[in-house]
Amino acid sequence: DVKVTQSSRYLVKRTGEKVFLECVQDMDHENMFWYRQDPGLGLRLIYFSYDVKMKEKGDIPEGYSVSREKKERFSLILESASTNQTSMYLCASCQRSYNEQFFGPGTRLTVL
């Protein structure tokens, strides 16, 4: 059974804290993605990576950075969390051919 896992289901952080969200996939996928999902705005792409150490900005990269040191792991970093980054964060992965994309269970982040 294919699997994308995320390090936390729920996180509560304070404004200004550095936040790490981890994602691991066991499908040997080349591509990995970070999205945020907000009511009324749908899924918005933050960053994606098509290979180890490679990254590309998505639609809303401001305030975020990413790291991909190993093929199976893709990390999202909030350098200095702000309240407007309170959201549901979803990690996903797919093969290089961009067919089926699989999502993790999500991390609900609240920034106080």
Next chain:
Amino acid sequence: GQQLNQSPQSMFIQEGEDVSMNCTSSSIFNTWLWYKQDPGEGPVLLIALYKAGELTSNGRLTAQFGITRKDSFLNISASIPSDVGIYFCAGTGTYKYIFGTGTRLKVLA
């Protein structure tokens, strides 16, 4: 970012009824995907379509890849209470997935 037009936005149906929803785009896609998302959970892939005109089933779910490659349809037959959730489509051409706005389904027992 761009979103696909998905309709209806929401629907209430009786248990046992069939459900239809669709997704349209101004762009051509090579792949159409359909997902279901439960509250507080990540989307789960239901069906993937790869060829114009393709009709694919997964249990009570049937989806079709439109001939024009700009639309897709999802049908759920004989709905049950656990079908409740948000269904959304996604299309991809090259390097990016575009998502639909979602259809919220509520099933009345």
